[in-house]
Amino acid sequence: MPGRSSSEREALARQNAAIMAVFERAGFEHIAPDIIQPADIFLERSGEDIRARTFVFNDPDGNELCLRPDLTVPACRYHLNAAKNPAAETRYCYLGTAFRFPDEALSPQEFNQAGLEWFGGSDPVAAEARVIKLTLSALEAAGLSQLKVTLGDLGLFNALIEDMPMPARWRRRLRHQFWRPQAFHALLDNFAKPPAQKKTSISAHVDAVAGQNALNAVSQRLHQLGLPLVTDRDVADIASRLAEKFADRSQAPLDAAMVKTIERYLAIEGTVSDVPTQLKSLKGGKTFAGAIDWFERRIAALEDQGLNPKRFQFNAGFGRELEYYTGLVFQVEVEARNQPVTVAGGGRYDDLLSDLGAPQKIPAVGCAIHTERVKAVLP
Amino acid sequence: MSEAVLGIPSKGRLMDATSALFEKAGLGISRNGSERGYRGALKGMPGISIAFLSASEIAQHLREGKIDGGITGEDLLRETIPPTDENVSVGLRLDFGPADVVVAVPACWLDVASMADLDDVAEQFYRAHGRRLRVATKYKNLTRRFFTEKGVTGYRIVESTGATEGAPAAGTAELIVDITTTGSTLAANHLRILDDGVILKSCAVLAVGRKAPAFDDLISRLSQFFSRS
Numbered sequence: 001m002p003g004r005s006s007s008e009r010e011a012l013a014r015q016n017a018a019i020m021a022v023f024e025r026a027g028f029e030h031i032a033p034d035i036i037q038p039a040d041i042f043l044e045r046s047g048e049d050i051r052a053r054t055f056v057f058n059d060p061d062g063n064e065l066c067l068r069p070d071l072t073v074p075a076c077r078y079h080l081n082a083a084k085n086p087a088a089e090t091r092y093c094y095l096g097t098a099f100r101f102p103d104e105a106l107s108p109q110e111f112n113q114a115g116l117e118w119f120g121g122s123d124p125v126a127a128e129a130r131v132i133k134l135t136l137s138a139l140e141a142a143g144l145s146q147l148k149v150t151l152g153d154l155g156l157f158n159a160l161i162e163d164m165p166m167p168a169r170w171r172r173r174l175r176h177q178f179w180r181p182q183a184f185h186a187l188l189d190n191f192a193k194p195p196a197q198k199k200t201s202i203s204a205h206v207d208a209v210a211g212q213n214a215l216n217a218v219s220q221r222l223h224q225l226g227l228p229l230v231t232d233r234d235v236a237d238i239a240s241r242l243a244e245k246f247a248d249r250s251q252a253p254l255d256a257a258m259v260k261t262i263e264r265y266l267a268i269e270g271t272v273s274d275v276p277t278q279l280k281s282l283k284g285g286k287t288f289a290g291a292i293d294w295f296e297r298r299i300a301a302l303e304d305q306g307l308n309p310k311r312f313q314f315n316a317g318f319g320r321e322l323e324y325y326t327g328l329v330f331q332v333e334v335e336a337r338n339q340p341v342t343v344a345g346g347g348r349y350d351d352l353l354s355d356l357g358a359p360q361k362i363p364a365v366g367c368a369i370h371t372e373r374v375k376a377v378l379p
Numbered sequence: 380m381s382e383a384v385l386g387i388p389s390k391g392r393l394m395d396a397t398s399a400l401f402e403k404a405g406l407g408i409s410r411n412g413s414e415r416g417y418r419g420a421l422k423g424m425p426g427i428s429i430a431f432l433s434a435s436e437i438a439q440h441l442r443e444g445k446i447d448g449g450i451t452g453e454d455l456l457r458e459t460i461p462p463t464d465e466n467v468s469v470g471l472r473l474d475f476g477p478a479d480v481v482v483a484v485p486a487c488w489l490d491v492a493s494m495a496d497l498d499d500v501a502e503q504f505y506r507a508h509g510r511r512l513r514v515a516t517k518y519k520n521l522t523r524r525f526f527t528e529k530g531v532t533g534y535r536i537v538e539s540t541g542a543t544e545g546a547p548a549a550g551t552a553e554l555i556v557d558i559t560t561t562g563s564t565l566a567a568n569h570l571r572i573l574d575d576g577v578i579l580k581s582c583a584v585l586a587v588g589r590k591a592p593a594f595d596d597l598i599s600r601l602s603q604f605f606s607r608s
Contacts, residue, residue: 043535044510051535052523176502183498183530200492201574218489227487227569231553232508233500241490241500355509 012112015142015378016095016371019114022138023093026130028116031092033074039064041073041356053100067099072349072366075117076356086358089120095371108372114138115368116346119353125294127365128328128348129301135332135344135367136307142374148333148340149311151272152318152347154178155327156279156291160265163285164258166191167251169244181317188262191254206245214239214246257283265316272312273299298328319347326350328365336377343377344369382428383593385421386440386449389431393583396475397450404600426593435459438586441467447590453581454480454558458518460586467588471598474605476583477560480521482514482576484554485547486569493574494529497554501533504553515539515552518578522556525578544568 004012024030043051043066055067068074071094080086095114102109116134118127136147157178161171170191177184209217218239222229229235261282268278276299279292299309319329329347333340346367353362387408388394401408407422408429419429430446437449438459448470460467484491491500501512512534516522519536526534537552544564546552556578559565565572585601587594 040510044505172502173499176499177530179532180530183495201571202489202492205489221489222487225486227485228548229487230485230547230550230569231488233488233504233553237503237507238488238490241496241503245490 012371012375015375016112016114018141018143019138019369019371019374020093020095022134022141023114023116026134028091028093028118031075031078031094032096033068033071033078033094035068035097036065037068037074037077039066041077042066042069053103055099055101068096069100070098071096071113071115071368072117072352073356075115075366076353076364079117079119080353080357086353087120087360087362089118089122091119092117111373112371113368114371115366117364117366119362119364121363124348124363124365125297125301126304127363128298129305129307131346131365131367132302132330133305133307135330135346135369138369139332139344139374142371143378144334144343144374146334147343148313148335150313150315150318150331150333152315152329153291153295153327154319154325154329155294156288156316157265159287159291160262160282160284162287164254164261166254166258167247170254188254188259192256192259194253195249195251202242202245206242206249209239209242209246214243218242268314268316270314272302272309272314275314324349324352330367334377341373341377342370343373382426383447383590384430384445385427385594385597386430386432386437386446386451388434388437388450389417390433393434393450393452393476396473396583400473400475400601400604403604406597406600421597424597427597441586441588444589446588448585448587448594450583450585452476452478453584454478454518454521454579456584456586457579457581458521461520461524467586468591469584470587470591470594471585471602472605473583473585473601476581478558478581479560479577480518480556480558480579480581481565481572482525482554482556482578483544483559483565483570483572486566486571488571491573494526494531494576497573498529498531498533501531505533511535512554513537513546513552514554514556515543515546516556517543518556518558521578525556529575544570 020030039056042054050069054069057065059065075092075094079090079092083090093116095112097110098113099110116131118131121127132149139147158175161174173187174184177187205221208221215235218235265282268275270278276292276296279295302309319325325347327348327350331342331345333342344367346365348365350361350363353364354360387397398408406424408419409422410419417431419431421427421429432440434451435455437446437451438455440446441449442460450473453469482494484497491497504512514522514534515537517539519538522536539546543555543557545568546555547570548568555570558581562572585598
């Protein structure tokens with residue numbers, strides 16, 4: 001459709017004003033981040049999947065710019081620019097257009113996002129519960145009811161494998177693949193099997209680092225083969241991965257009981273209030289116990305906000321596609337014509353501000369409401 | 380019913396091979412002088428008219444439904460039209476124009492054999508340098524589809540229109556996706572194909588879109604000259 005009629009425009013504006021009133025009343029500063037953003041930040045942060053959906057163009061000097069595909073990164077950039085002390089607690093809300101090449105139903109190429117970002121602060125659990133509460137209140141103010149909330153928590157998975165004896169590089173790879181169920185299971189299978197002696201095109205290079213300084217071995221080999229060193233990967237990068245590959249050859253496989261624990265964890269699903277019992281039945285260590293404790297405090301914080309955790313669903317695998325989140329993730333769905341429609345989502349992303357240039361890690365939690373979808377599913 | 384339009388390459392090796400094949404099948408291609416030679420006919424196949432186009436235009440015109448069938452490289456076809464598109468299918472694989480679309484990394488990356496290695500390197504590279512691995516290619520759709528299928532996300536595409544194989548040495552990309560026949564250009568540029576890095580084993584194809592049945596006769600005439608179909 002080439003635009004909105006006067007009455008459609010007005011209906012959407014009225015709905016969104018109701019949403020923003022909830023955020024503003026709660027003390028969130030209403031900001032308006034820039035629409036046009038440097039492309040690099042989004043593209044480096046999001047990877048090619050988002051790049052494929054982002055409107056990218058060049059300015060006359062050849063700099064790559066984009067129309068913001070999302071408002072979280074623009075809000076972070078605004079904050080890093082505007083705040084005297086970026087680590088001091090700051091709470092923002094916004095309403096603005098985001099732009100993406102459409103990939104599914106109910107995804108127009110320009111749509112209005114209403115959202116919250118809560119940076120810093122001393123009580124992260126309370127902040128998470130508050131953000132969920134405000135998201136739900138805003139959706140209700142817009143006229144929705146029967147909201148279905150699903151939570152996930154990447155902190156639990158990270159804690160679970162932290163306690164398991166395995167090389168740090170294996171942990172790193174499992175965390176990295178958590179987003180992709182298929183690749184994750186392939187990796188887990190791989191770790192559980194005795195090291196394969198399958199020949200690859202680099203087997204000879206792995207042999208070459210056996211029992212000697214990998215750095216020297218790689219330098220020598222590059223010299224012998226007459227291969228110039230190109231790209232920013234240096235000899236040390238190449239040598240350390242070859243040394244890891246060599247170490248993997250004699251690494252004892254991951255204990256079958258641990259594989260089972262990981263798989264049992266990933267299968268956990270149920271109402272949020274029942275989840276701690278399920279988590280405690282797993283054979284986790286001290287870090288995991290700490291994460292369960294954190295989860296229980298979250299339930300208490302949700303109750304403090306007047307929410308009923310029995311109404312919320314937990315899904316251990318949820319959040320796999322949302323790459324910048326680091327802990328809690330949540331989404332809100334509404335049934336419309338027997339189809340669940342995601343109208344809002346959010347979570348914790350403690351690495352994003354430091355990735356964008358903040359001098360230290362700053363805790364951050366936020367949400368975004370897809371206001372056109374809200375409009376579309378309103379009874 | 381109006382004539383079905385078949386796009387055939389208007390220049391280069393693809394054109395020569397196409398003409399030779401049609402000749403062998405007893406189907407002379409003639410150019411219509413009246414339309415400045417951009418249109419033509421097939422001797423003995425009155426239902427088909429010919430459009431002379433470049434190989435990349437043929438794929439685009441097929442996607443847009445401007446022509447009903449065409450002979451082009453499978454690489455260009457699949458870059459322009461995904462295999463999931465039900466409107467266009469490969470009617471016949473031809474025995475010329477063989478070439479592989481491959482993922483190739485600098486040969487000095489002694490630690491990288493597979494796409495899984497590449498994914499691991501991409502993550503480490505991002506942590507070390509704060510940026511994604513850059514893939515130089517003119518096949519951005521084939522690249523995206525293949526990398527997604529292999530679970531590799533930590534990269535970005537830099538579009539390259541010529542001399543892609545020089546990008547890593549020039550410092551404009553870390554790796555490339557490109558077409559190769561013998562691999563000698565890659566080797567000369569100190570690049571190595573990943574063990575599981577063949578995206579597509581391409582050859583010339585006769586692709587059909589709308590009015591596909593209009594090409595049934597042509598396909599059966601041509602297919603006598605191939606063992607594969």
